[in-house]
């Protein structure tokens with residue numbers, strides 16, 4: 469078996485200020501033990517639940533949803549299908565027709581896969597300011613279509629699953645709720661599913677179907693958690 473790492477590095481904010489959604493908390497790290505002092509090396513981190521490669525639990529957009537510590541591990545480990553939209557320009561919608569066509573190119577149905585990964589190749593922008601803004605948009609009708617096909621985990625190698633509608637020129641200055649800004653995420657109020665964001669390296673996976681694993685920290689009541697994600701391939 470061979471593992472391909474699908475995880476971005478977690479660093480303090482000043483080493484990569486563009487690693488996350490703009491309003492996310494800033495990662496910080498401090499030394500808590502030094503060889504010159506106590507005789508060992510240790511540090512303490514301050515991290516947002518949505519830092520780096522991470523999972524959104526359904527409680528992120530549904531007050532009655534599931535917190536990250538209650539996600540069964542089986543939900544984040546299993547057969548996955550990767551759909552390639554790396555040719556699409558920044559901000560473009562991933563439409564239902566395009567999802568249908570992309571799925572058609574990899575067998576026509578999800579089969580036993582419950583994990584769908586949208587490949588945009590925007591992970592190549594990691595570490596650059598464009599990363600926060602150059603992403604594809606998976607609108608609610610497309611998100612719901614994937615759920616209807618049997619998907620329960622929806623992942624992207626971009627910063628966010630959908631473009632923040634609050635950043636559209638016509639909405640600037642408007643006060644908008646979370647559901648208005650992120651209507652695909654808000655489908656968590658209607659369906660039970662998880663979202664993966666900031667997935668790395670999908671371009672390095674040579675096949676569209678593989679075993680995905682990405683287990684979260686057991687943060688009690690958490691809205692999400694960083695995961696260590698990998699594609700597992702046979703030798």
Ligand SMILES: [Zn+2]
Pocket residue numbers: 518522523524665692
């Ligand atoms: Zn998130």
